[in-house]
Amino acid sequence: MRTIHFRDPAVEPASNGWELPLLVSPLFEADFVHGFTTRAGGVSVPPFDTLNLGGKWGDDPARVAENRRRLAGAVPGRCYVARQVHGPAIVRVRAGEGAEAIARVEADGLVSDAVGVSLGVFVADCIPALIADPRTGAFAAVHAGWRGTVAGVLPAAVRALATEFGARPGDLRIALGPAIGPCCFEVGEEVVAAFVALLPDARGSGVVLPSPRGAAGKSNVDLKAANRIVLERAGVSPEAIDAGPECTHCDRARFFSFRRDGSAGQQMGVIGRSGA
Numbered sequence: 001m002r003t004i005h006f007r008d009p010a011v012e013p014a015s016n017g018w019e020l021p022l023l024v025s026p027l028f029e030a031d032f033v034h035g036f037t038t039r040a041g042g043v044s045v046p047p048f049d050t051l052n053l054g055g056k057w058g059d060d061p062a063r064v065a066e067n068r069r070r071l072a073g074a075v076p077g078r079c080y081v082a083r084q085v086h087g088p089a090i091v092r093v094r095a096g097e098g099a100e101a102i103a104r105v106e107a108d109g110l111v112s113d114a115v116g117v118s119l120g121v122f123v124a125d126c127i128p129a130l131i132a133d134p135r136t137g138a139f140a141a142v143h144a145g146w147r148g149t150v151a152g153v154l155p156a157a158v159r160a161l162a163t164e165f166g167a168r169p170g171d172l173r174i175a176l177g178p179a180i181g182p183c184c185f186e187v188g189e190e191v192v193a194a195f196v197a198l199l200p201d202a203r204g205s206g207v208v209l210p211s212p213r214g215a216a217g218k219s220n221v222d223l224k225a226a227n228r229i230v231l232e233r234a235g236v237s238p239e240a241i242d243a244g245p246e247c248t249h250c251d252r253a254r255f256f257s258f259r260r261d262g263s264a265g266q267q268m269g270v271i272g273r274s275g276a
């Protein structure tokens with residue numbers, strides 16, 4: 001991942017000075033516009049400082065709206081989000097569809113191939129995953145926490161891209177954005193059991209790790225490692241998966257983290273087709 005600084009002079013005069021740092025993956029072709037937001041570039045005040053994009057946790061709606069307006073300037077067309085419920089459901093978005101209707105659909109992944117459509121997911125420790133298929137032009141945004149990972153939400157998105165658009169897993173490019181890292185994602189026995197049920201070699205493959213602080217009955221989980229394995233099983237090439245090392249929990253300056261700060265803000269992963 002690398003950082004670009006977005007500022008749209010058509011939306012905001014450059015003299016006003018704001019810019020939006022977005023993490024982007026070098027794996028994605030130029031005709032896909034995408035990015036992962038950080039805390040920087042927005043107008044919200046503590047504890048939502050500054051680019052909180054989530055609307056449910058008590059931030060001033062006018063500030064959230066301004067933050068979303070700034071992000072909207074960085075992606076093509078209309079940005080669609082769904083109602084995230086930590087499950088494996090995927091929703092397809094067609095050109096011209098009502099954003100309000102999609103926002104009511106319970107789904108943790110969105111897929112489309114339409115120019116003028118952008119797809120987004122809200123996160124604050126869970127993985128924001130973006131998928132692009134250069135061959136068919138299809139793309140996806142997926143929210144994958146531990147429940148979604150165990151439920152198979154990323155392979156479900158790969159299947160939806162195949163069913164809806166004829167995408168082949170071997171052609172896909174996938175970026176796993178900033179999420180809680182194995183350094184900080186401590187879990188109990190029930191979560192370990194869920195990962196071992198999904199991946200019998202979860203310990204041997206580094207998905208489930210011994211508690212770094214030696215806590216009894218606790219282990220740490222590497223969510224990105226787990227998703228890499230299930231994506232490779234689904235036919236995605238290992239070199240086509242970009243997973244940044246950022247940890248939302250460690251990096252307070254750059255990222256919101258639910259586990260660290262509770263309901264104090266959400267960042268987003270977004271992707272759309274430029275149509276250029």
Ligand SMILES: [Zn+2]
Nearest residue numbers: 183184247250
């Ligand atoms: Zn960490």
